[in-house]
Amino acid sequence: xxxxxxxxxxxxxxxxxxxxxxxxxxxxxxxxxxxxxxxxxxxxxxxxxxxxxxxxxxxxxxxxxxxxxxxxxxxxxxxxxxxxxxxxxxxxxxxxxxxxxxxxxxxxxxxxxxxxxxxxxxxxxxxxxxxxxxxxxxxxxxxxxxxxxxxxxxxxxxxxxxxxxxxxxxxxxxxxxxxxxxxxxxxxxxxxxxxxxxxxxxxxxxxxxxxxxxxxxxxxxxxxxxxxxxxxxxxxxxxxxxxxxxxxxxxxxxxxxxxxxxxxxxxxxxxxxxxxxxxxxxxxxxxxxxxxxxxxxxxxxxxxxxxxxxxxxxxxxxxxxxxxxxxxxxxxxxxxxxxxxxxxxxxxxxxxxxxxxxxxxxxxxxxxxxxxxxxxxxxxxxxxxxxxxxxxxxxxxxxxxxxxxxxxxxxxxxxxxxxxxxxxxxxxxxxxxxxxxxxxxxxxxxxxxxxxxxxxxxxxxxxxxxxxxxxxxxxxxxxxxxxxxxxxxxxxxxxxxxxxxxxxxxxxxxxxxxxxxxxxxxxxxxxxxxxxxxxxxxxxxxxxxxxxxxxxxxxxxxxxxxxxxxxxxxxxxxxxxxxxxxxxxxx
Amino acid sequence: xxxxxxxxxxxxxxxxxxxxxxxxxxxxxxxxxxxxxxxxxxxxxxxxxxxxxxxxxxxxxxxxxxxxxxxxxxxxxxxxxxxxxxxxxxxxxxxxxxxxxxxxxxxxxxxxxxxxxxxxxxxxxxxxxxxxxxxxxxxxxxxxxxxxxxxxxxxxxxxxxxxxxxxxxxxxxxxxxxxxxxxxxxxxxxxxxxxxxxxxxxxxxxxxxxxxxxxxxxxxxxxxxxxxxx
Numbered sequence: 043x044x045x046x047x048x049x050x051x052x053x054x055x056x057x058x059x060x061x062x063x064x065x066x067x068x069x070x071x072x073x074x075x076x077x078x079x080x081x082x083x084x085x086x087x088x089x090x091x092x093x094x095x096x097x098x099x100x101x102x103x104x105x106x107x108x109x110x111x112x113x114x115x116x117x118x119x120x121x122x123x124x125x126x127x128x129x130x131x132x133x134x135x136x137x138x139x140x141x142x143x144x145x146x147x148x149x150x151x152x153x154x155x156x157x158x159x160x161x162x163x164x165x166x167x168x169x170x171x172x173x174x175x176x177x178x179x180x181x182x183x184x185x186x187x188x189x190x191x192x193x194x195x196x197x198x199x200x201x202x203x204x205x206x207x208x209x210x211x212x213x214x215x216x217x218x219x220x221x222x223x224x225x226x227x228x229x230x231x232x233x234x235x236x237x238x239x240x241x242x243x244x245x246x247x248x249x250x251x252x253x254x255x256x257x258x259x260x261x262x263x264x265x266x267x268x269x270x271x272x273x274x275x276x277x278x279x280x281x282x283x284x285x286x287x288x289x290x291x292x293x294x295x296x297x298x299x300x301x302x303x304x305x306x307x308x309x310x311x312x313x314x315x316x317x318x319x320x321x322x323x324x325x326x327x328x329x330x331x332x333x334x335x336x337x338x339x340x341x342x343x344x345x346x347x348x349x350x351x352x353x354x355x356x357x358x359x360x361x362x363x364x365x366x367x368x369x370x371x372x373x374x375x376x377x378x379x380x381x382x383x384x385x386x387x388x389x390x391x392x393x394x395x396x397x398x399x400x401x402x403x404x405x406x407x408x409x410x411x412x413x414x415x416x417x418x419x420x421x422x423x424x425x426x427x428x429x430x431x432x433x434x435x436x437x438x439x440x441x442x443x444x445x446x447x448x449x450x451x452x453x454x455x456x457x458x459x460x461x462x463x464x465x466x467x468x469x470x471x472x473x474x475x476x477x478x479x480x481x482x483x484x485x486x487x488x489x490x491x492x493x494x495x496x497x498x499x500x501x502x503x504x505x506x507x508x509x510x511x512x513x514x515x516x517x518x519x520x521x522x523x524x525x526x527x528x529x530x531x532x533x534x535x536x537x538x539x540x541x542x543x544x545x546x547x548x549x550x551x552x553x554x555x556x557x558x559x560x561x562x563x564x565x566x567x568x569x570x571x572x573x574x575x576x577x578x579x580x581x582x583x584x585x586x587x588x589x590x591x592x593x594x595x596x597x598x599x600x601x602x603x604x605x606x607x608x609x610x611x612x613x614x615x616x617x618x619x620x621x622x623x624x625x626x627x628x629x
Numbered sequence: 630x631x632x633x634x635x636x637x638x639x640x641x642x643x644x645x646x647x648x649x650x651x652x653x654x655x656x657x658x659x660x661x662x663x664x665x666x667x668x669x670x671x672x673x674x675x676x677x678x679x680x681x682x683x684x685x686x687x688x689x690x691x692x693x694x695x696x697x698x699x700x701x702x703x704x705x706x707x708x709x710x711x712x713x714x715x716x717x718x719x720x721x722x723x724x725x726x727x728x729x730x731x732x733x734x735x736x737x738x739x740x741x742x743x744x745x746x747x748x749x750x751x752x753x754x755x756x757x758x759x760x761x762x763x764x765x766x767x768x769x770x771x772x773x774x775x776x777x778x779x780x781x782x783x784x785x786x787x788x789x790x791x792x793x794x795x796x797x798x799x800x801x802x803x804x805x806x807x808x809x810x811x812x813x814x815x816x817x818x819x820x821x822x823x824x825x826x827x828x829x830x831x832x833x834x835x836x837x838x839x840x841x842x843x844x845x846x847x848x849x850x851x852x853x854x855x856x857x858x859x
Contacts, residue, residue, distance in 0.1 A: 231664055299694070
C-alpha cells in the first residue's frame, strides 16, 4: 500500500492570499468564511419561515380574527414556510454551513479542494434566495401550491401565485440546485481525496460521515427535482403537457392533453425522500460527536454507526412512493415501498440505541450543546415511531393528509434537525468566534424551546386521529370534530408564538456574546477531533499554520484508562500515550 | 489493525473483501487520481441522474398520452431528390459525434506525451466536430419547426408530447455539447499558450475535459436509441 501524501501536495492546492477586507470577508474563498455566510443567510430565511408559520397558526388558532390573513395568503404562507425550511434553511445550513466549516477542519485539510467554486456556490445560493424572496412581492404573490408543488393545481387557475409566483419558485429551485452541486462536488471530493496523513475513512468523526453521505444523496436526488422543475416550467411557459392531463376548468376545455400528474409525484419524491435524509444524516453525525464529547465516552459502536449511515443513505432511494399511497398505485408497489420503508427503521433504531448506550454510564456534562443533543434523541424517537405508523399502507390511508402527518414530519425532520442545529451552533460557537456564549441564557433557550415544541406537536397527533385535515384555511361545518379541537388549536397557536419569541433569547445570546463573551480556549469542551487542535482560535486562513496535522487514532478516545486527561486528541501520537488502547481500524 | 499498517512502513493487510474495504478507506486518496478528475467523475454521476430522469419522464408521457406517437423514422427522414431516407441526418450527426470522441481520445494521448501542438489541433478538431453536430441539430430543429409545424405544445402528426420531449431532451443535450465546445476550446488555447507548462507540465486537464466529452457522446447514444430508434 503505497502512501500518497495528500493535502500537502502543493501543486494541487493553490490557496489564495487575501489582503483586503473585501477579499477576506466578502468575496472570500476561505471555507470558514463561506460557511458563516451560508449559515447567516440560511438562518435569515429561516426566521422568515418561522414568521410565516406564526401567521398560519394565528389563523388556525383564532379563525377570522386577523383581517390580513385571507385564504390566498394562508396557502402562500404554508408553501413558503415548507419550502424555505426544508431547502433554503436546513439543506443549506447543514451542508453549505456546517459541511463547509467542518469538513476541512475535521479532515485536517487546508481548505476545500476547489475554493473558487466553493465561493461561487455561496453567491449562487444567495441568488436563489433573492429570487425566492422576490416571488413574495410580484403581482399575484408567491405560489400557494403547497411545498410539494403538485400539478395540475400548481400551475392552474385558482391557485395563488399561479402566474409569476410558481415560475420564480421553480427558477429559484433550479438556481439552488446549481449552487448545491458546486458546493457538493467540493465536499465529496475533499472527503475522498484531501484528508490529512493518518485520517483513514474509519477514523473520520461521524459528523463528517453524515455530511459526506448526505451530500452524495443530494448530488443524486436533486437531479430529479431539477428535471421536474424544468418540465413544470415548460408546462407553464411553453404550454407543453408533461404533467397536465386533459382538463375542464370552469366549463372550458384547457389546452393541455395527455400528461401525467403522477409522473411529477414520482420525480418529486425521488428527490423528496432522500431530501429527508439529506437533512437527517448530518444531524445524526453531529449529534453523535456532541454526545460523545459531552458524555466523555467513546461513541458506542462506531463502525456500525458508519454502516448505518451508509445503509440509510442507500435505502432512502427506494422508499419514495410511501408518500404516494393515496395517489393511486398498484397494491404490489404499496407492499414493496411499505417493506423498504420499515427496513429503514432497523439501521435508524441501531443509531438511536447507540446514542443511548453512549450516554449509559457516561460522565455526562449537561452543557447547552449536550442538552440540545439529548433533546434531539427524544424528539427523534418520537417522530420516528409515528413514521412506523405512516409507513404501513393500511394505517397511512386514514391518517394521510391529517394533522397526524404534520405532527410526524415536524417532529422527525423539523424539530429534531433544528435542535441539532442549535446543538451544533452552541458546540462550535467558541471555535467559530473565539468567545463563549452565555450558559444560563442557553439553558433557558433549550428548555423553553423543547417544552414549547412538544406542546405544539403532541396535541397535533390527537387532532390527526380526530380527522382534522391539514392545509385547510378554515374547518367550516365539521360535525365530526368536537368543540375541544378548536380549543386545542388555540393552545397550539399560543405555544407556537411562545417558541418563536423564545428564539429571541438565542439571537440575543449569540450576538451579545460576540463582543461580551468570555474569551474561549482553543478546546473548551476537551474534544478529540482535529478542529479543536488548530494553532489559532478562530482558525486562520489555511487552518493549520505551517504544518498539517497528522492523525494517529480515531475521533473518540475519551476517558481512556490510565490517562491523565480524559481525552486524547486525534493528532497525539501513540508514543506520547504510554498506556491505553490503539483505536485504529478494528477487525 | 496496528499503527504500522496505516502508513507505508509495512504491516499485513487483511485479504478478501476486508482488504478491499481497508485499502479503500486507508489514509490516502480514496481514488488515485487528481482532485479535478475525481470531481468530474462525481459530477458526471450526478448528470447521469439528470439525463436518466429526462429519458424516463419521456417514456412515461409517451405511455400516458392518448394520442398516437408520430413515427420517428418518418419525421426524421430527408429526401435528396428521390425517396426519403429515414433518420439519415441523425445517422450523420451520430457519426460526427462518435468521430469527435476518437479525436478527443487522441488528444488525451498527445497531452500525456506533452505534444502541445498536436494536442491543441486535435482538441480544436474535436470542438469543430462538436460545433458541426450542434449546427446540424439547429438545421433539424429549423426543419421540424418551419416545415413540419412541430411545436412544444403540439404537432400535426400526433401526440403533443412528441415535440415537447424532443425539444426538451435534445435541447438539454445540445446545451451540454455547446458548453463542451467552449470548454474544449478554452483548455486547448491554454495548452497552446503554455499555461500548463507553468504548472509543472501537467496535462491531466485534457483527460478531464475528455471525460466530459465522452460522457456527452454516451448520453447521445442513449437519446438516439430511446428517442429516434424506438
